[in-house]
Amino acid sequence: MENAKSRRWMLCHHCHKLNEANDDEHQRCCRCRAPIHMRQPHSLEYTWALTIAAIIAFIPANVLPIMTISYFGSGSPNTVLSGIATLIKLEMYPVALIVFIASFMVPLGKIAGLIILMLSVQRPLNIDPKQRILLYRLVDFLGKWSMLDVFVVAIMAAVVQLGFISEIIAGPGATAFAIMVILTMFAAHTFDPRLIWDKEQQ
Ligand SMILES: [Zn+2]
Numbered sequence: 107m108e109n110a111k112s113r114r115w116m117l118c119h120h121c122h123k124l125n126e127a128n129d130d131e132h133q134r135c136c137r138c139r140a141p142i143h144m145r146q147p148h149s150l151e152y153t154w155a156l157t158i159a160a161i162i163a164f165i166p167a168n169v170l171p172i173m174t175i176s177y178f179g180s181g182s183p184n185t186v187l188s189g190i191a192t193l194i195k196l197e198m199y200p201v202a203l204i205v206f207i208a209s210f211m212v213p214l215g216k217i218a219g220l221i222i223l224m225l226s227v228q229r230p231l232n233i234d235p236k237q238r239i240l241l242y243r244l245v246d247f248l249g250k251w252s253m254l255d256v257f258v259v260a261i262m263a264a265v266v267q268l269g270f271i272s273e274i275i276a277g278p279g280a281t282a283f284a285i286m287v288i289l290t291m292f293a294a295h296t297f298d299p300r301l302i303w304d305k306e307q308q
Contacts (some may be wrong), residue, residue, distance in 0.1 A: 149298035156293035163286035170279035219245040
């Protein structure tokens, strides 16, 4: 099957002009002068490194207390999961569900999706490229929703002001959590989705 690579066309990611490859390793876009590549150099290495770093950050993000919820003066530091348990105990089910999805399901799903994508490019995993591009779009889409956590903090602040909970203090787990979210966003960004289709050409 013919594609842009076999016809020696390279897309500029900055101005989207198609350039003809001239075998220069440091070729630049003929229109905007940005560096262009047939495939992002070391895309998989960067994505693996960032994903592994995100997995490492996922541990303190879930083991260290992320917040202290005070309820009528009493409260102890909570991790993500024990915080969700506290919210359920306070019968705040919708907030508990949003925190569970935003803080646990979304980051885990992103990391799992990235690993499946990278393995499917590197190894003969029998996944249809159409399913793989759907997975890539999902990971990319989840990236935009990683900021859902900011939304959760806003909801929690509103809950505090409504008086259901008297005080919420962020813990060191929150820092680890933010680092993990940023790492997964960069990991999805460094993955070159064109790699998904390359294996089909061989
Ligand atoms: Zn350009």
